[in-house]
Amino acid sequence: MTEQLNFEVPTMADLIARGEEPEILFWVGCFGSYDERAQRTTRDICKILHHVGIKYAVLGTEESCTGDPAKRAGNEFLFQMQAMTNIEVLNGYNIKKIVTGCPHCFNTIKNEYPGLGGNYEVIHHSQLIQQLIDEGKLRAEGGESFKGKKITFHDPCYLGRGNGIYEAPRAALEMLDAQLVEMKRCKVNGLCCGAGGAQMFKEPEPGKKDINVERVEEALALNPQIVATSCPFCMTMLNDGVKFKDQNENVDVLDIAEITVRANGL
Amino acid sequence: MVLQILFIAFVIAAIALFSFNFKKVIRNIRLGRPVDRFDRPGERLKVMLKVAFGQTKMVARPIPAILHFFVYAGFIIINIEVLEIMIDGIFGTHRVFSGLGGFYNFLIGSFEILAFTVLASCVIFLIRRHVLKIKRFRGVEMTEWPKSDANYILITEILLMSAFLIMNAADAKLQAMGAGHYTVGGAFPISQFLQGMLPESESSLIAIERGCWWFHIIGIFAFLNYLPYSKHFHIMLAFPNTYFSYLKPKGEFTNMQTVTNEVKAMLDPSFTPPEAEASRFGAKDVKDLHWANLLNAYTCTECGRCTDACPANITGKLLSPRKIMMDTRDRLTEVGKNIDKHGADYDDGKSLLDDYVSREEIWACTSCNACTQACPVNIDPLGIIVEMRRYIVMEESQAPGSLNTMMGNLENNGAPWKYSPADRFNWANKN
Numbered sequence: 159m160t161e162q163l164n165f166e167v168p169t170m171a172d173l174i175a176r177g178e179e180p181e182i183l184f185w186v187g188c189f190g191s192y193d194e195r196a197q198r199t200t201r202d203i204c205k206i207l208h209h210v211g212i213k214y215a216v217l218g219t220e221e222s223c224t225g226d227p228a229k230r231a232g233n234e235f236l237f238q239m240q241a242m243t244n245i246e247v248l249n250g251y252n253i254k255k256i257v258t259g260c261p262h263c264f265n266t267i268k269n270e271y272p273g274l275g276g277n278y279e280v281i282h283h284s285q286l287i288q289q290l291i292d293e294g295k296l297r298a299e300g301g302e303s304f305k306g307k308k309i310t311f312h313d314p315c316y317l318g319r320g321n322g323i324y325e326a327p328r329a330a331l332e333m334l335d336a337q338l339v340e341m342k343r344c345k346v347n348g349l350c351c352g353a354g355g356a357q358m359f360k361e362p363e364p365g366k367k368d369i370n371v372e373r374v375e376e377a378l379a380l381n382p383q384i385v386a387t388s389c390p391f392c393m394t395m396l397n398d399g400v401k402f403k404d405q406n407e408n409v410d411v412l413d414i415a416e417i418t419v420r421a422n423g424l
Numbered sequence: 425m426v427l428q429i430l431f432i433a434f435v436i437a438a439i440a441l442f443s444f445n446f447k448k449v450i451r452n453i454r455l456g457r458p459v460d461r462f463d464r465p466g467e468r469l470k471v472m473l474k475v476a477f478g479q480t481k482m483v484a485r486p487i488p489a490i491l492h493f494f495v496y497a498g499f500i501i502i503n504i505e506v507l508e509i510m511i512d513g514i515f516g517t518h519r520v521f522s523g524l525g526g527f528y529n530f531l532i533g534s535f536e537i538l539a540f541t542v543l544a545s546c547v548i549f550l551i552r553r554h555v556l557k558i559k560r561f562r563g564v565e566m567t568e569w570p571k572s573d574a575n576y577i578l579i580t581e582i583l584l585m586s587a588f589l590i591m592n593a594a595d596a597k598l599q600a601m602g603a604g605h606y607t608v609g610g611a612f613p614i615s616q617f618l619q620g621m622l623p624e625s626e627s628s629l630i631a632i633e634r635g636c637w638w639f640h641i642i643g644i645f646a647f648l649n650y651l652p653y654s655k656h657f658h659i660m661l662a663f664p665n666t667y668f669s670y671l672k673p674k675g676e677f678t679n680m681q682t683v684t685n686e687v688k689a690m691l692d693p694s695f696t697p698p699e700a701e702a703s704r705f706g707a708k709d710v711k712d713l714h715w716a717n718l719l720n721a722y723t724c725t726e727c728g729r730c731t732d733a734c735p736a737n738i739t740g741k742l743l744s745p746r747k748i749m750m751d752t753r754d755r756l757t758e759v760g761k762n763i764d765k766h767g768a769d770y771d772d773g774k775s776l777l778d779d780y781v782s783r784e785e786i787w788a789c790t791s792c793n794a795c796t797q798a799c800p801v802n803i804d805p806l807g808i809i810v811e812m813r814r815y816i817v818m819e820e821s822q823a824p825g826s827l828n829t830m831m832g833n834l835e836n837n838g839a840p841w842k843y844s845p846a847d848r849f850n851w852a853n854k855n
Contacts, residue, residue: 163852166852167852169849186851188839188840188841190851191839191848191849191850191851192839192841192843192847192848192851197851200851201851201852204852216849216852218848218849218852219845219846219848219849221838221848222838222839222845223834223838223839223840225834227830227831227834227840228831228834229677230677230791230810230813231813231817231823231827231830231831232706232810232812232813232814232815232816232817232818232823233814233817233818233823233831234679234680234683234705234814234818235683235686235687235818236831236834236835238679238680238683238684238687239687239690239691239835240834240838242687242688242691243691265673265675265676269672269673269675269676270676270677270679273679273684274679274684315675315790315791315792315793315794316675319674319675319792319793319794319796319797320673320674320675320676320793321673321674321675322673346797347484347733347794347797348794349735349738349794350735350790350792350794352735352739352790353790354790354791354792355789355790355791355792356791356827356830357790358840359826359827359829359830359840360787360824360826360827360830361824361826362739362741362788363736363741363742363743363784363787363788364740364741364742364784365736365739365740365741365742365788366739366740367739367740368739369735369736369738369739369790371739372735372738372739373735
């Protein structure tokens with residue numbers, strides 16, 4: 159399996175035991191840890207970190223949910239319990255900088271942890287990839303060619319409207335020499351995939367359509383070969399939508415980290 | 425002289441009545457919980473200038489943006505003319521500013537052009553509502569009153585502008601006839617075309633000119649007093665509402681300080697939380713919301729951009745962010761009336777949640793912030809939805825079953841699913 163890793167992923171516990179400190183902590187998140195589809199993105203983010211030689215670590219089994227779904231569902235107690243426990247772990251390891259594989263974790267740690275005593279420099283993996291492209295460390299060379307392929311990007315709400323990050327994920331696509339097409343509802347006007355606000359974990363309310371189907375129909379109308387995103391929630395919803403429309407043979411739903419890894423042959 | 429006294433009495437009465445009702449609105453807004461929206465004054469001023477004065481969020485929809493700008497600019501600038509009307513009314517003068525000469529002609533000419541664009545825009549707005557039947561003007565919350573309210577506003581504006589133009593047409597004719605008291609002054613690029621429709625006799629023209637003058641000024645003050653009952657209140661409240669905007673990233677939800685103290689005490693037995701006032705978690709009724717939420721509710725002009733962008737609403741769910749705002753305002757008005765009638769501690773046994781907003785609406789939200797992005801005056805329906813979720817979950821423990829399962833897993837396994845924390849790092853296993 160090419161997608162398996164041929165290197166060890168360092169944990170914080172390992173590094174501390176060796177008396178070392180990481181440059182950046184990779185916060186994987188629950189989806190990235192447990193969901194099979196999202197695990198592929200997680201491994202690809204590690205491949206990128208490994209490839210460019212950044213000294214990084216993960217928390218491994220010491221990581222726990224940020225509390226985002228509890229907070230969006232209205233359970234502030236559970237959220238703050240999770241947050242304070244995580245902050246204790248992060249501060250215990252003297253963490254300064256964090257990259258997350260999920261916009262929800264990103265938003266929560268970046269915006270909601272400081273008020274509870276957790277102050278870190280937090281970036282989303284799309285920002286890391288953009289930065290590496292700008293520094294010339296990632297080039298879209300030596301791997302799969304995306305030349306001329308039609309790609310459309312779906313903005314995750316907690317990355318886009320939630321935190322104003324629209325260009326970073328597009329930077330990873332712009333270097334591909336692919337044909338980028340935007341949906342009408344993009345960037346500030348992006349349509350939600352339907353999973354935010356804890357909707358992922360419940361059945362939708364009665365209506366005439368599921369939100370992910372509405373979104374996928376908009377994407378498919380552009381006839382893309384790839385629907386790109388940078389959120390494991392969106393990934394799940396878009397995949398389900400593409401399958402619902404029987405287009406999973408023709409259209410790939412990929413995270414920008416996966417696209418970057420393929421383009422660089424990592 | 426009698427007319428001058430009548431005029432002064434009318435203006436004083438109109439302003440007094442408006443102040444009385446406006447104070448009631450302020451009192452109602454202050455029923456909300458405290459929230460600090462007085463920080464970062466420089467940034468707040470900038471947001472207000474950009475969003476309210478500059479109308480930067482309107483441009484997302486160019487056609488209504490242009491039409492709205494005509495009405496907005498027209499209304500603000502034509503108010504200079506109201507100043508002249510006031511002075512003329514009080515002192516019995518006629519066109520008191522006409523001494524300004526060429527500049528006066530320029531002003532009156534500009535007002536006429538603006539009056540015409542306001543009038544035309546309002547006609548187009550009526551066509552959009554009644555002929556084109558644009559989707560966002562419909563919806564469950566757009567019942568009889570909101571629809572009539574919109575019609576009253578547009579028709580009143582059309583009548584006011586018509587009166588202004590007919591008045592000028594009659595005035596110009598009287599000036600040309602050299603009628604006494606009608607000082608020569610002003611330019612009439614629009615109303616010149618109306619002159620032909622008017623009678624030739626001096627007395628009829630004076631009756632028309634005076635009739636329109638009184639109609640115009642009475643109309644303006646009647647309209648002022650209509651505002652506190654109408655969605656049109658936004659012409660005033662949009663400014664403070666944008667000043668008191670939520671300035672943090674949209675994705676950030678506030679951390680509840682009362683919860684922080686309790687959680688700290690739970691995790692660290694040596695921590696003694698400061699004495700907190702016993703209040704409920706989240707919001708069941710309007711008084712549980714903070715005052716900025718309530719200001720939002722009075723500011724909403726029911727344009728429906730939020731609902732039009734809402735993914736839940738687009739896909740046929742019951743949730744409509746506009747309805748959340750209208751329900752909040754209507755319930756707050758009801759609470760205010762109860763206070764007037766029965767005193768401050770009266771409980772009518774009703775609440776915003778359940779009597780106005782259903783749980784089905786509250787749980788359909790994806791917290792995607794499309795509504796807050798779409799609102800041209802920075803209203804935040806999501807903030808109200810989250811507060812009601814907090815009440816349902818923390819006070820009542822009535823979350824939907826599947827969410828309770830998710831939260832149970834989170835508590836026990838540190839993940840929203842029933843996976844063992846020991847398996848959390850399995851993704852890195854090499855084959």
